[in-house]
Amino acid sequence: xxxxxxxxVNWKTVPVWLVYVVGLMPAVWQFCRGATGNxxxxxxxxxxxxxxxxxVRFLILxxxxxxxxxxxxxxxxRYRRALGLLCFYYASMxxxxxxxxxxxxxxxxxxxxxxxxxxxxxxxxxxxxxxxxALTSNSFSIRRLGRxxxxxxxxxxxxxxxxxxxxxxxxxxxxxxxFVYLGLIALLLGYRLFRPGLKPRRxxxxxxxxxxxxxxxxxxxxx
Amino acid sequence: MPIYRPPRIPASEIxxxxxxxxxxxxxxxxxxxxxxxxxxxxxxxxxxxxxxxSDEPTPREDVTSYNNFYEFGTNKSDPAEHSGKFQPSPWTIxxxxxxxxxxxxxxxxxxxxxxxxxxxxxxRCVEAWSMVIPWNGFxxxxxxxxxxxxxxxxxxxxxxxVRPEEMPGQNGLFQPLGWPYIEGLRLDEARHxxxxxxxxxxxxxxxxxxxxxxxxxxxxKYGFKGIKxxxxxxxxxxxxxxxxxxxAPSEYGFYAxxxxxxxxxxxxxxxxxxxxxGGFFGSERRPTLMFNGYGEEVAGLYSGMDLRKSF
Numbered sequence: 001x002x003x004x005x006x007x008x009v010n011w012k013t014v015p016v017w018l019v020y021v022v023g024l025m026p027a028v029w030q031f032c033r034g035a036t037g038n039x040x041x042x043x044x045x046x047x048x049x050x051x052x053x054x055x056v057r058f059l060i061l062x063x064x065x066x067x068x069x070x071x072x073x074x075x076x077x078r079y080r081r082a083l084g085l086l087c088f089y090y091a092s093m094x095x096x097x098x099x100x101x102x103x104x105x106x107x108x109x110x111x112x113x114x115x116x117x118x119x120x121x122x123x124x125x126x127x128x129x130x131x132x133x134a135l136t137s138n139s140f141s142i143r144r145l146g147r148x149x150x151x152x153x154x155x156x157x158x159x160x161x162x163x164x165x166x167x168x169x170x171x172x173x174x175x176x177x178x179f180v181y182l183g184l185i186a187l188l189l190g191y192r193l194f195r196p197g198l199k200p201r202r203x204x205x206x207x208x209x210x211x212x213x214x215x216x217x218x219x220x221x222x223x
Numbered sequence: 224m225p226i227y228r229p230p231r232i233p234a235s236e237i238x239x240x241x242x243x244x245x246x247x248x249x250x251x252x253x254x255x256x257x258x259x260x261x262x263x264x265x266x267x268x269x270x271x272x273x274x275x276x277s278d279e280p281t282p283r284e285d286v287t288s289y290n291n292f293y294e295f296g297t298n299k300s301d302p303a304e305h306s307g308k309f310q311p312s313p314w315t316i317x318x319x320x321x322x323x324x325x326x327x328x329x330x331x332x333x334x335x336x337x338x339x340x341x342x343x344x345x346x347r348c349v350e351a352w353s354m355v356i357p358w359n360g361f362x363x364x365x366x367x368x369x370x371x372x373x374x375x376x377x378x379x380x381x382x383x384x385v386r387p388e389e390m391p392g393q394n395g396l397f398q399p400l401g402w403p404y405i406e407g408l409r410l411d412e413a414r415h416x417x418x419x420x421x422x423x424x425x426x427x428x429x430x431x432x433x434x435x436x437x438x439x440x441x442x443x444k445y446g447f448k449g450i451k452x453x454x455x456x457x458x459x460x461x462x463x464x465x466x467x468x469x470x471a472p473s474e475y476g477f478y479a480x481x482x483x484x485x486x487x488x489x490x491x492x493x494x495x496x497x498x499x500x501g502g503f504f505g506s507e508r509r510p511t512l513m514f515n516g517y518g519e520e521v522a523g524l525y526s527g528m529d530l531r532k533s534f
Contacts, residue, residue: 034503040300041289041498042352044506102496104507109491119489169489172350173470175297176397 019079023086026054027093044101049170051094052123056167056181058087059160063188070195081137084156088134091127091163119169126162129155157192160185264427267359270338276345276516278497281354283425285499290432291348292451293400294383294390301392302432309389311428311435311452316366320380320457323371330436334422337361341426342419344442346449347481347515349467353495358440359423364414372410372458379413380463381406381439382455400466406439406450407463407477409524417442417520420453443517445479476534480525481515485534 030050033039039046062083068074076083103110113120133153135141142149164185168174174182261283292302295309312331319325339359347353367379383404387393393402412418421440422429429435434451441448447467457463467475474488483493494508501507514521525533 037502039503041285042299042496043503044496045352047503101503101506106508109494113491116486117489117491171297172467173293173297173399175399179397 014079016079016082019082020086023058023082024089027051027090044097048094048097048102051090051097052167052170053181055087055090055094056163056185058083058090059156059163060181060184060188062087063156063160063185067188067191085134085137088130088137091130095123095127119166122162122169123166126159126166129159129162133159157189160189261427261430264423264430266427267334267339267423269341269359269423269426272341276343276355278345278355279500280343280357280425281497281499286354286356286424287430287432289498291350291446292392292432292434294392294402294404294452295432296392297399303430305391306431309386309431309435309452311431314436314454316437316453317455318366318370318457319455320459321373321376322458323373325370328366328369330422333361333366337365339422340419342440344417344440345515346440346442346446347495347511349445349447349475349479349487349492351487351490351492351495351511352498353511354498357425358419358421359426360419360421360437360440362416363418363420363439364416366420366456367410367414367458370458375460376458377410378459378461378463379408379410380457380459381408381450381453382457383450384452384454400470403454404450404466405463406448406465408439408441408448409462410458411524412441412521415521415524417517443481443514443521445475445481447475448479478525478530478533480521480530480534481511482513482530482534483511484513485531 030039030047034043034047037043062080065076065080065083068076099105099110103113114124115121133155136145136149136152145152164182168178168182171178288303289299290302291299292306295302295305314330315327316330316333317325317327339361341357341359343355343357345353346356383402384390385393385403392399408418419440420437421434422437424430424433429438434449437453438451439449439453448465462477465475465477465479467479468477481492486492492511495511496506496508512518
């Protein structure tokens with residue numbers, strides 16, 4: 001692996017706020033299509049699935065930040081928080097669409113669904129696990145929690161497993177697209193298990209860590 | 224076992240006949256000039272109409288754009304988008320197995336020989352959505368009578384066509400199901416007067432995405448029992464396999480009767496979303512009815528059976 005020799009590229013030309021704006025555009029666009037009756041025969045289901053799919057996409061992008069840097073020298077660390085939060089925003093909208101548009105706030109059915117069905121339970125678990133990560137995705141929490149911040153944010157692996165299984169169980173059979181997404185999640189999680197030869201790189205890599213991470217921890221290769 | 228009581232359908236759900244008939248005038252006028260309103264469908268000569276439901280029919284656009292027909296792809300929009308190459312004519316159906324007079328029937332001839340009826344049925348998908356569809360077709364029993372089933376025949380096995388060159392879902396690396404798609408009914412279910420072979424909907428021949436040129440409709444069962452583009456029916460003594468049951472026996476049964484009390488392991492079957500109503504913000508779930516509301520007619524077929532076990 002030539003990772004050690006690859007030159008680290010820093011992507012600083014795109015401002016972070018633009019990632020949020022562009023990242024939220026699919027939801028806005030799809031909402032407009034739904035509201036104007038352009039989402040087909042079952043608009044609620046289409047909207048719900050769309051939001052869930054984008055949550056999965058941002059989860060994959062978030063998980064890809066570290067490998068991209070370690071393997072290819074592409075540094076997107078600056079955008080990782082935005083990508084993670086976008087995943088959370090889409091997961092929240094996905095849940096809201098399920099509660100409000102799909103189940104029309106019939107809470108008894110929702111509670112029954114969550115308790116009885118592993119499929120719904122896993123989705124809900126992924127969302128609940130996302131909450132502490134979203135709440136601590138700010139520089140203050142990183143400084144405050146120190147090493148614990150890194151430990152806490154390892155929950156993203158559990159989230160990826162819950163969300164991946166939830167996503168797989170959502171349809172009667174797995175489609176080709178689903179195989180690709182699930183394959184990517186498995187690959188990104190597997191990379192963490194088998195990440196070879198990182199120990200010697202730690203010191204050097206920490207120099208490339210973004211500002212926010214510097215003070216007390218060097219978590220650059222933990223995530 | 225509790226006695227089944229058929230649900231009352233409120234008068235508010237009934238479409239005024241005047242409104243409903245307007246569409247027919249339009250179609251009739253189009254037929255008069257030898258035109259078909261839709262490019263992919265030809266007008267059918269419908270001899271009689273009988274409606275078993277009073278709910279408003281689902282708009283044709285929804286019925287023909289939101290389909291599960293994995294031979295053309297797994298997305299709901301795939302069948303409408305990717306079935307253009309499929310050739311539903313000419314078409315024959317082979318009927319064989321435990322029958323006195325097996326034969327291969329030309330569909331055009333069948334349509335001429337049998338009176339084509341319009342029947343408005345509820346359709347409940349196992350995925351917890353539903354439609355109301357005005358089908359055109361005839362009782363399956365009419366075709367079965369022609370072949371004279373033997374006393375030993377207990378079941379009917381059905382088979383969909385396999386044409387990878389015209390059906391993109393049967394092609395390529397990714398194959399969600401085994402082909403051909405197969406289904407089965409008990410002979411008494413197959414002979415029930417509600418069970419029909421549909422050759423059209425909304426007064427026109429079936430569009431490819433809806434199972435052209437001939438498909439099964441069993442309104443008290445989940446939609447996946449309604450096998451499409453049928454090329455063979457075989458009468459058997461033993462229970463035939465059915466595709467979804469073979470794929471996931473814990474999730475899809477052989478009977479697949481609509482039953483709000485027996486949930487799919489991954490979702491509830493207690494309620495359903497009626498396609499084409501409510502839209503984006505007003506979408507509401509309605510309670511699913513036992514046997515999809517056809518209990519009065521069909522509950523007797525299953526007396527003494529444990530419907531939780533034989534789901």
